[in-house]
């Protein structure tokens with residue numbers, strides 16, 4: 001069974017306190033949005049205290065075209081990605097970039113051809129034969145899906161070491177002239193984050209004496225005709241967020257049967273879980289998980305803590321939760337369920353066992 005040998009996270013340099021974000025939005029949108037004060041309550045209600053930004057707060061007050069946003073995305077995705085990879089390999093006991101067989105690069109908040117992985121390979125000494133697997137458009141589901149695809153690769157090639165790098169600079173897509181409710185809610189919710197995981201096949205010895213999560217099984221599921229639930233509207237000013245207010249109820253109605261069927265197929269059940277590594281999409285998303293799955297709210301503490309300290313960072317978020325679970329909660333023999341959902345609408349589940 002492939003194992004996750006290490007996970008690293010990197011926080012972009014500027015911290016945004018939620019009260020500061022509320023003040024910023026009040027100043028920017030006053031006189032433009034009716035009932036603004038009523039909607040601003042979401043900043044206090046969302047159970048988010050801090051987020052991280054790529055640019056200083058003043059940058060977000062000005063208009064920027066798509067070209068400028070994307071230039072900044074490429075520049076910072078490369079430099080943050082380099083740091084996250086170095087720290088992941090260091091945590092794995094000093095694995096060399098030259099020994100990496102494949103790199104899965106996950107992102108949905110900017111575009112680049114060649115993809116960011118190739119640009120990073122010009123900064124770090126990777127092998128010329130590394131297999132590049134850039135995946136775009138999975139949004140918040142990307143971190144879990146990336147680990148699943150690395151798992152598939154390691155099953156096919158058991159001596160492989162595969163990096164999964166998630167970079168989302170959500171704040172660079174911020175639209176100061178988009179007066180929709182979704183944009184306003186999104187401004188209270190999304191932040192920037194970077195995470196990297198090293199997944200290795202069965203033939204690779206771990207340097208750590210700590211128990212590591214082995215990937216016992218994975219599953220994907222797609223909800224037909226749900227393109228309008230989550231995504232980007234691409235305009236001349238860049239990406240404008242689409243996310244339906246029905247997401248928590250979609251999760252409540254659609255996720256439970258998927259999870260139950262997945263666990264049953266793998267001869268286990270919700271009552272056997274020690275850890276729930278859930279993507280914290282927002283306060284009501286976590287409530288939907290709790291209601292739909294009828295799980296102990298204690299299992300959601302790592303997800304709630306990450307939401308509180310970082311907001312929703314899209315794809316890396318679930319790896320932040322995994323890193324926290326690995327370092328602060330998990331013991332040998334523990335069983336965990338990793339779950340994330342994203343545009344499609346689709347979901348990815350992984351069953352983990354700490355070995």
Ligand SMILES: CC(C)(COP(=O)(O)OP(=O)(O)OC[C@H]1O[C@@H](n2cnc3c(N)ncnc32)[C@H](O)[C@@H]1OP(=O)(O)O)[C@@H](O)C(=O)NCCC(=O)NCCSC(=O)CC(=O)O
Nearest residue numbers: 042045046140181182243244245247281282283284285341
């Ligand atoms: C943002 C919140 C904390 C705010 O909670 P509150 O209790 O303060 O307020 P509320 O839910 O009543 O919402 C306040 C007002 O905003 C509106 N509103 C809420 N969400 C909206 C949305 N996505 N688009 C447009 N309007 C929206 C509500 O209808 C209401 O307006 P009115 O009163 O006029 O009706 C919560 O709504 C929340 O956690 N929502 C879930 C966020 C979410 O969808 N995250 C997933 C991102 S994608 C993702 O990450 C994938 C995944 O999660 O799996």
